[in-house]
Amino acid sequence: MSTTRTALVIGGGIAGPVVATALLEAGIEARVYEAYPGPSYGIGSGLALAPNGVAALDLIGAGDPVRDIALPVTKMNMSVGGKLLQLPSLSEVPPLQVVDRSELHRALHQHAVTAGVPFEYNKRLVDVREDESGITARFTDGSTSTADVLVGADGIRSTVRNLIDPNAPGPDYLGMVGFGAVTECDADVPPDTMTFAFGKRAYYLYWPTADGRVAWGANLPHKEYLSLTAARAIPKTHWLETLRETYRDDNPGGELARRTTEDQLEVVGALHIMPPVPHWYRGRMVLVGDAVHAPSNSSGQGASLAIESAVQLARCLRDLPTPAEAFAVYERLRRGRVEGVAARAAKINHSKTPGPVARKAMQLLMPLMVKTLMNPEKTMGPEQRYRIDWDAPADDELTTSSV
Ligand SMILES: Cc1cc2nc3c(=O)[nH]c(=O)nc-3n(C[C@H](O)[C@H](O)[C@H](O)COP(=O)(O)OP(=O)(O)OC[C@H]3O[C@@H](n4cnc5c(N)ncnc54)[C@H](O)[C@@H]3O)c2cc1C
Numbered sequence: 228m229s230t231t232r233t234a235l236v237i238g239g240g241i242a243g244p245v246v247a248t249a250l251l252e253a254g255i256e257a258r259v260y261e262a263y264p265g266p267s268y269g270i271g272s273g274l275a276l277a278p279n280g281v282a283a284l285d286l287i288g289a290g291d292p293v294r295d296i297a298l299p300v301t302k303m304n305m306s307v308g309g310k311l312l313q314l315p316s317l318s319e320v321p322p323l324q325v326v327d328r329s330e331l332h333r334a335l336h337q338h339a340v341t342a343g344v345p346f347e348y349n350k351r352l353v354d355v356r357e358d359e360s361g362i363t364a365r366f367t368d369g370s371t372s373t374a375d376v377l378v379g380a381d382g383i384r385s386t387v388r389n390l391i392d393p394n395a396p397g398p399d400y401l402g403m404v405g406f407g408a409v410t411e412c413d414a415d416v417p418p419d420t421m422t423f424a425f426g427k428r429a430y431y432l433y434w435p436t437a438d439g440r441v442a443w444g445a446n447l448p449h450k451e452y453l454s455l456t457a458a459r460a461i462p463k464t465h466w467l468e469t470l471r472e473t474y475r476d477d478n479p480g481g482e483l484a485r486r487t488t489e490d491q492l493e494v495v496g497a498l499h500i501m502p503p504v505p506h507w508y509r510g511r512m513v514l515v516g517d518a519v520h521a522p523s524n525s526s527g528q529g530a531s532l533a534i535e536s537a538v539q540l541a542r543c544l545r546d547l548p549t550p551a552e553a554f555a556v557y558e559r560l561r562r563g564r565v566e567g568v569a570a571r572a573a574k575i576n577h578s579k580t581p582g583p584v585a586r587k588a589m590q591l592l593m594p595l596m597v598k599t600l601m602n603p604e605k606t607m608g609p610e611q612r613y614r615i616d617w618d619a620p621a622d623d624e625l626t627t628s629s630v
Contacts, residue, residue, distance in 0.1 A: 231255055231544045231553065233374035235364050237352045238381035239266060240332065242516030242533040244339040244346075246378055248287045249541030251342055258374070259344060260366065262351035262381075266336040272407025272493040273434075273442050274331060275300065275421065276324045279613045280531025283538045286617045289338045296334055297324035298437055304422040309478055311422070317603045320611050323421065323527075325434060325442075331530075352386050355512065362511040376550045377512045378540065380533075383499055385518035392506040398499035401523060403429075403446040404458055405495035406470065408487040412441040414479035426477035433483060443483045445470055446498060446524075455496035463489040498524055500573060503566055508554035515540050520565035526572035528610060536561050538615055546621040556622050568610060 232255060236247045239261030247257035276284075276293065284290040299322035303314040326334075340346065351367040355377060363373040379387025388395045416422075421434040433443040447470065453461075467487065474480035500523035507514050516533035523529070540557050547553035616624065 228548060229253075229255070229545055229553070230548055231375045231550055233257075233361075233376075234544070235260060235362070235372055235374045235377045237364065237377065237379050237387055238516075238518070239263075239336065239346055239348075240380065240382055240516070241335060241530050242518075242537045243378075243380035244332075244335040244344065245284070245287065245289070245534050246380055246515055246537035246540055247344040248289065248339045248342045249538045250544065251344060252287055253541045253545035255541070255544055256374075257344060257378075258372070259339070259346045260350035260352065260364065260372070261346060261348050264348050266332050266346070272328055272405075272444060272495050273325055273409075274328045274530055275527050276326060276331075276534075277528055277531040278321045278323070278611045280528075280534045281321065281324055282614050283531070283534045286538055286615060287338075288342070289335060292334045292338050293326065293331065294324060296330045297326045298434075299323070300325050300419060300421045300434060302417070302420040304417065304420055306422055306424040308425070308427065313420075315603045317607055317611060325421070352381065355390055357510050357512075375511065376544065379512060379514045379518045380516050380537070381518055383501065383517040383521045385514065387512055388504065388514055388518050391509040391512050391514065392504075395504055395506065396502045398501050398521060400452045401498040401500060402448060402450060403498045404449045404453060405498050405524065406445040406447060406466065407443070407493040407495055408483070408491040409436055409440050409442045410483060410487045410491050412479055412482055412486060414441075414482050416441050416479060424477065424480060426474055426480050428473050428476075431474065431477070431480050431483075433479065441479070441483060443480075443487075444495075444524075445474070445484075447473060449497075453497055455494075458496050459494050461494075463492050463494070466494065467492060500569060503562075503569075507558045507562070511550055513540065513550075513554045513557065520561070520569065522565065522569035523572045525575040526568050528568050528572070532565050532568060535613070535615065536565070538617065539621070542615070542617060543621045553621075556625065559625055560621070564613070571606065571610075 234250050234257040236243050236259045239259045243259050247259050250257040301322040305312050354365040356363045361373050362377045363371050365371050383398045416435045423432050430446045436442050470484040474484040501521040504519050515536045543553040543557040
């Protein structure tokens, strides 16, 4: 029988609202504290939720609200040096659900509020104090709040991660800055398909939107690291010029870059991957989502894994008597799976910024890559077919879990 009654959730992005809603379902009162002044603040561009992530949302009743705002995508193409190949897909799995990031935040926030989760904004965590009876969070405005446990859902630059372990690693920069836009495009863009394009100088991806336009995301090589604030401080005219130059020989990349306007361009910021984090929890504090396992945007799994971990953490706190036991089971259920996905994504990251020789080799090897490396059952099957048995006791799963 669990002794955990209350939780402070730090961060109101994706993992935060999901873990709070799942905790409520598990009989634990949760309250979310977000540093920004409101939900979906200053974020944009598209995000694809994988079937495993959507299935985890279904467990807390948030699957339908997200499907309502999403575009289902059933096919995937790969394009190398302009040559297009359809990637084999998994049979009998639901489609990817492509959502606008800010709409996803809004939907998850709304679902959590309707379920009864209170949110507080302008609350940036700076410190904690912990004793046998509970944990107290202190925010920059001087206010405090106390509960049985504190969940760090505070993203890739997590403060909670450093409070757990001051020597914790930070994210590794991938040498690329991300951009997103939805724009008009006359080029032939296949319907119901997401295309991953290894262009002449840089990687990008694109898909058609419901209103007849085309959404695209660019991974622009950029040696020097830029914080999001620094990247956004650079005038968009500069970024558009650079994008147009970089993708000028690509089809439809050239047209997409040319037609994207300053208003349409979203500067997503530096792209990262989290190396393995040695300590997922300490005392009454635990991490979830990008704070502990950001597998990089190449995985297409960051948000989905964050959602899965959020649900699994709530299940563990429901089923294990103490926070310490719950956190230990949670880590054992999750670490292997999330590190496996990050390792697969790391291989893709290397191919996004290849030199000229590697680029030529990729073109020659493409059909073979599609047949072997891209064996969907082997690469995607374990990721996308993963399902959480919410009703079963969490510790029972340890004997059967994989990936
Ligand atoms: C370019 C790009 C494309 C991507 N594409 C995909 C994709 O297609 N599919 C996919 O599944 N994933 C994708 N991802 C990854 C996905 O966006 C993340 O994995 C996901 O947002 C992680 O959710 P989170 O809740 O852990 O963190 P976040 O969404 O980052 O939320 C963390 C929240 O914590 C708040 N916070 C931070 N510090 C504090 C503090 N001290 N006190 C209080 N609040 C705080 C922040 O303001 C933020 O709201 C992509 C990422 C990038 C960069």
